[in-house]
Amino acid sequence: MKLKNVLIVTKDIEKSRAFYSEIFGLELLRDNDGNMILSEGLVLQDEKIWRGFLGRDIMGKSNSCELYFEESDIEGFVKKLESAYPEIEYVNRLMTHSWGQTVVRFYDPDGNLIEVGTPMNFE
Numbered sequence: 569m570k571l572k573n574v575l576i577v578t579k580d581i582e583k584s585r586a587f588y589s590e591i592f593g594l595e596l597l598r599d600n601d602g603n604m605i606l607s608e609g610l611v612l613q614d615e616k617i618w619r620g621f622l623g624r625d626i627m628g629k630s631n632s633c634e635l636y637f638e639e640s641d642i643e644g645f646v647k648k649l650e651s652a653y654p655e656i657e658y659v660n661r662l663m664t665h666s667w668g669q670t671v672v673r674f675y676d677p678d679g680n681l682i683e684v685g686t687p688m689n690f691e
Contacts, residue, residue, distance in 0.1 A: 571609075572609065573605065573608055573609045573610070573611045574609060574611065574631070574677070575611040575612075575613055576610070576611070576613070576615075576635070576680045577613055577615050577618045577674075577678065577680075578612050578613065578614060578677075578678050579677075579678055580609060580613050580677070580678075581594075581602065581604060581612050581613075581614050583620065583651055583677055584676065584677060584678060585604055585612060587653070587664065587676060587677055588606055588610060588612070588676075590652055591609075591648070591649060591652060591653070592607055592637060594606040594607050594610060595607040598686060600614070601612035602617045610635070613658070615627060615678075625677050626679055627679075627680020628675075628680070628682070629675060629679040630679075631659075631681055632682065632684050634673070634680075634681040634682060634687070635676075635680060635681070635682045635683070636682075636683045636684075637683070637684045637685075637686055638684070638687045638688070639684050639685075639686070639687075640672050640687060642662065642671075642672065642684065642685070642686050643662070645672075645684055646661075646662060646672055649672075649674070653677075653688050656674050657673070657674060657675045658672070658673065658674045659673035659674060659681065660672060660673040661673065668683065668687045669685050669686050671683055671684065671685035671686070672684050672685075679688070
């Protein structure tokens with residue numbers, strides 16, 4: 569068995585698709601009317617559909633998981649993010665961990681936590 573996709577819930581699926589396309593370069597692979605599959609295994613699902621499956625409210629900014637991306641030009645990435653989405657809410661601005669990795673954490677427009685860090689070498 570293998571992990572195929574990660575699904576996140578969105579209030580405005582078109583706005584979220586544009587965000588992930590513009591900021592991360594993810595491409596739309598399939599649009600299933602409220603369920604969009606993007607490249608790199610990310611799936612966006614309309615909040616109404618997800619709420620129908622669970623029968624519960626959706627909690628943004630739950631801080632219980634995050635999407636993790638790597639980017640060598642982390643400073644350039646932050647400039648791009650701030651230019652395109654000046655209202656973005658940060659959890660941590662650029663910081664460097666004790667092991668040398670530089671990261672930034674912020675919420676997407678729906679309150680999903682995202683971390684972008686410099687690549688880690690596991691050699």
